[in-house]
Amino acid sequence: xxxxxxxxxxxxxxxxxxxxxxxxxxxxxxxxxxxxxxxxxxxxxxxxxxxxxxxxxxxxxxxxxxxxxxxxxxxxxxxxxxxxxxxxxxxxxxxxxxxxxxxxxxxxxxxxxxxxxxxxxxxxxxxxxxxxxxxxxx
Amino acid sequence: xxxxxxxxxxxxxxxxxxxxxxxxxxxxxxxxxxxxxxxxxxxxxxxxxxxxxxxxxxxxxxxxxxxxxxxxxxxxxxxxxxxxxxxxxxxxxxxxxxxxxxxxxxxxxxxxxxxxxxxxxxxxxxxxxxxxxxxxxx
DNA sequence: GTGTTTGCAAAGAATTTGCAACGAA
DNA sequence: TTCGTTGCAAATTCTTTGCAAACAC
Numbered sequence: 430x431x432x433x434x435x436x437x438x439x440x441x442x443x444x445x446x447x448x449x450x451x452x453x454x455x456x457x458x459x460x461x462x463x464x465x466x467x468x469x470x471x472x473x474x475x476x477x478x479x480x481x482x483x484x485x486x487x488x489x490x491x492x493x494x495x496x497x498x499x500x501x502x503x504x505x506x507x508x509x510x511x512x513x514x515x516x517x518x519x520x521x522x523x524x525x526x527x528x529x530x531x532x533x534x535x536x537x538x539x540x541x542x543x544x545x546x547x548x549x550x551x552x553x554x555x556x557x558x559x560x561x562x563x564x565x566x567x
Numbered sequence: 568x569x570x571x572x573x574x575x576x577x578x579x580x581x582x583x584x585x586x587x588x589x590x591x592x593x594x595x596x597x598x599x600x601x602x603x604x605x606x607x608x609x610x611x612x613x614x615x616x617x618x619x620x621x622x623x624x625x626x627x628x629x630x631x632x633x634x635x636x637x638x639x640x641x642x643x644x645x646x647x648x649x650x651x652x653x654x655x656x657x658x659x660x661x662x663x664x665x666x667x668x669x670x671x672x673x674x675x676x677x678x679x680x681x682x683x684x685x686x687x688x689x690x691x692x693x694x695x696x697x698x699x700x701x702x703x704x705x
Numbered sequence: 706g707t708g709t710t711t712g713c714a715a716a717g718a719a720t721t722t723g724c725a726a727c728g729a730a
Numbered sequence: 731t732t733c734g735t736t737g738c739a740a741a742t743t744c745t746t747t748g749c750a751a752a753c754a755c
Binding site (some may be wrong): 431485499501502503504507519521522528530532534536538539544545546547548549550551552553554555556557558559560563 | 645688
């Protein structure tokens with residue numbers, strides 16, 4: 430990661446330890462929506478002494494700074510998305526992979542509901558079969 | 568619960584134990600999207616010897632029969648929705664309550680995505696503030 | 706009577722916490 | 731030097747499992 434980018438993180442109040450750098454590098458551009466364990470398994474290779482606590486600590490810090498989004502999509506575990514642009518997801522009910530959808534659907538609550546709830550953002554989740562799984566089940 | 572309804576559950580292959588009845592009665596028409604613990608706490612009053620295992624076992628059975636839907640909305644815990652009609656949710660980011668939205672938004676994937684993913688159903692989640700919390704933070 | 710369900714306790718998975726040692730700034 | 735971060739281990743929270751006794755049908 431280049432110095433400029435590191436400096437930007439630092440300015441946000443994040444101490445840039447080597448472990449954090451490795452986590453950030455793993456997340457950068459990652460579209461696999463990894464779990465804490467996925468991240469740990471990967472960064473562990475570079476830092477065998479890594480602790481799960483460090484992974485969670487870093488993810489929490491990144492979440493607070495608004496640099497990643499926590500996804501509650503899979504029962505029992507969190508997943509993390511480094512893409513903070515508003516976007517939607519397609520979830521394959523067979524392989525459980527999550528795919529991004531960059532499209533503006535402009536879903537608006539009808540007045541009946543909007544009066545009682547102030548919407549900040551909305552998210553559409555599509556459930557179904559990815560092409561790979563659809564192919565396999567033919 | 569009336570005999571007719573009980574008979575309907577029985578026909579689905581569910582043995583209707585008193586515990587299951589109590590859980591079903593608690594869920595019927597319940598719009599609070601309760602967690603396993605919420606359900607346990609309530610049914611426990613009637614059956615002090617109740618076990619968490621029974622709650623989970625019943626919820627799993629109901630889910631398999633398509634009588635309830637499991638919601639993965641809150642990190643670390645499942646919530647259950649006895650309303651199986653397609654509907655959407657508004658989630659208050661302050662009090663974490665979940666509200667139902669019965670409205671057809673007809674969100675469709677553009678061809679670019681639809682070619683690679685076969686959508687079975689979609690769900691919209693609105694994040695924001697409920698009126699009670701919006702009022703309080705004024 | 707048969708086979709499922711219950712209750713209990715123990716195991717398991719994911720996450721959080723306390724704290725001394727460490728290290729980025 | 732200072733204060734936040736790391737690593738470790740223990741604790742917590744939520745869920746699942748194994749098994750004998752109980753019970754629905």
